[in-house]
Amino acid sequence: MNDTAILLVGHGSRNREGNKEILHFAAQWRERHPDWHIETCFIEHADVLLDEGLDRAARGARQVLTIPFILNAAGHVKMELPAAIEDARQRHPGVSFACARHLGMGREIFDVLKGQLDRLLKQLDMPDPQTTGVVLLGRGSSDAGANGELAKMARWLFEDGDHELVDLAFTSVTWPRLETVVQRQARLGMTQICIVPVYLFSGVLMDRIKAQVERLQRQYPHIVFALGTHFGFDKGIFELLDSKVGGHELPEGALLECDGCKYRLAAEAEHLHDHSHTHVHHAHEHHHAHAHENAHA
Template sequence: MNATILLVGHGSRLPAANEEILEFARRWAAANPQWRIETCFIEFAEVLLDEGLDRAAGDAGRVIVVPLILNAAGHVKMEIPHHIEQARGRHPDVEFVYARHLGANEKILAILKRRLRSAMGALDHPDPRTTGVILLGRGASDRAANGEVAKMARWLFEEGDHELVDIAFTGITHPRLEAVVQRQARLGMTQIAVLPYYLFTGTLIERIRRQVARLERQYPHIAFACADYFGFEEEIFALLDARVREAAGELPAQQPVRMECDGCRYRSLAEEQGHGHPHHHDHGHAQDIETEALPK
């Protein structure tokens, strides 16, 4: 059966961020010439989900939809499946298969360990027992998605000698970066390494850098190092390869793809009010939009 792989990126108001995802897709396609790979975005870009699904279905018998997303919150659990269901109605002769998101696993841990080693190098390799680590994620209204960040922080703690490996979020949930830095400073950390839990650049990456610069001024006695986002790491490409092969039945799937929206306060509220799942469910970012209030 003729198949098309549709890579779904988040999308950003920052054009350079969208171009970075397109370049990532080009490199992935070059490494897999046996696959036809197309790209679309959830928001803030020219080719959005519906158009991407229609393009992928144009001359394919099967479309494998692959979310280029780390954690499963509203986009992965609700929004993308909703658009896939609509596409099935528009293309009844095409089989749409939904692959798993990237997830929190050993490959992501390997990237984080490299990022931490790089940050420690920038700090001149201080004592890890006096160097705090902060894993900084986007934040979601879904507790399972936030728990994936906490899981990686725990794994990172168990793999090293750092006495403090904390999590923080840029939006929607807490704690925020400033509060965690304040706590680590009180506990005597003399260096702090901030590890953004992000795939690509965007407005939030720029915001994180500004926040760290302010924190450096607020805590002149503490040395800060801010690591880079994940980008074009080989582990990300390898995870996508595996997700495609799982979806195609070439590898055993590790878990069901269509997950319940565990712990999501927006889902229950939306169902009570008879509404669909709100768009700003899984991020206080939309690359650069924050909302703390429940939908009305």
Template sequence: MNDTTILIVGHGSREESGNAEIRDFLSQWRALRPGWRIEACFIEFAPPSLHDGLLAAGRNSRRVLVLPLILNAAGHVKMEIPEAIEHARAHCPGVSFQYAPHLTACEPVLEILRRRLRGAMHQLDMPDPTTTGVILLGRGSSDRGANGDMARMARWLQEAGEHELVELAFTGITWPRLERVVQRQSLIGMRQIVVLPYYLFTGTLMQRIHRQVAHLRSQYPQIRFACSTHFGFEPEIFALLETRVDDLIAGREGSALPCDGCSYRELAHDMGHGHSHEHTHAAVIPLQVEPA
């Protein structure tokens, strides 16, 4: 893959430890795949920026595989990254930029959540799923599709286990919030509550979650709480990205977002968000890729 760059796109955090974790993730993946050229950039808060990362990859490659290291498809995935890819195509003619889907709600992520839930239950004195509520806690978005993906994961988690109560909460943007869901679970008699953060890496929001759970422990002394942490370094995440790479290289159906998500952006434009749908699309350049 000497002429191909794999560019992972992280969100970026105001908390530098979160950005450092993404760089650590990058180092670990490079160690697993020494024959691959793997780089990273950030949508906000950390260098290199999304635009800088795309341009640097385009100047050094004939093909750039853009992989969003993001769980849910909200504005960043549907708008910002595709528009940045358009900009990079205009400045790097002859380079093939291919855009993979985000990680999304899927069986590998469900398996991570199930494993985290089992671990949290082992921390509790009474590992009884019938008296233990589960709260899947995500960032929240103004995009209902992104929130719907989280709702799907919560439902899958309930169907995959013995817990009668698996609910959804958000740290911001939308509702319900963690405190409200805990209050509701307390009122219906849950004696234990497991909080499962739906985050890949640490940052200001993960730190806030742990402070919130500490506060809830003092507010509800009759309830035992267990809280897991972010899961970006789990083997399933590396495997998902490798599958994205393999699918893009093989040209498998569904491996790339059609027209870089133009349908998303056209809808946003129709709703008054200001994106112009008048753009061109670079042809995909077939490449001979050496086995990794």
């Protein structure tokens, strides 16, 4: 590991607190591995962006392992990160660059979400799961694949427990929103609702979500709400990153999943992102309307 640098890449938040949390996380991760060279940077809304982060990591290293510290790979991870790595290869010809998968929605993240839900149920004094609705609350993306990954987590939670309802809601970009899902669950007789945010760090949205839940509590006084929090400092996240580093003692020039991506040109990335945002969004609304009608037919 002595000649390898690890670059932890956060998305970046307009809210400085969100970025600070990632820097705190990196500091704690360094404490776990004092002999590792760990740098951090962000894709946007921060002082140190991709190019500078890659340059810092490359200094004095023979190999740089980039880890997207992001739950869902949408446009930024698929397009901007590989393009930045390609540029860094030109600037640092003596250094081998590789890119690990983003955190993803696998068993490790599922275990973290399950831990969050278990804590909320304890907070509610272990109510009957049949009358306790669960809402997984994600950020929402114009990338249908990223939203589908969250749907997988909802399905796994449903299969793992006895909850009658495990639903998905999103805070932006796509639908349904939290209010709609709570309205449905109330109509279907839930007497408690656990809201599990699928967020690594708080950023600005956790404050908004808290305010929304307070409003919902006033609107539905007969329902007891329990709201989880971001989970970036959960030990499962440190262990997931450890496994990414441990699994990648990389041969020269190795390519990992999000490296060598065909969506490289910035113009193409912009074009794809803009189009997927509008078309997926409207198609989803149309489908959602029909699905809603059919469900109540």
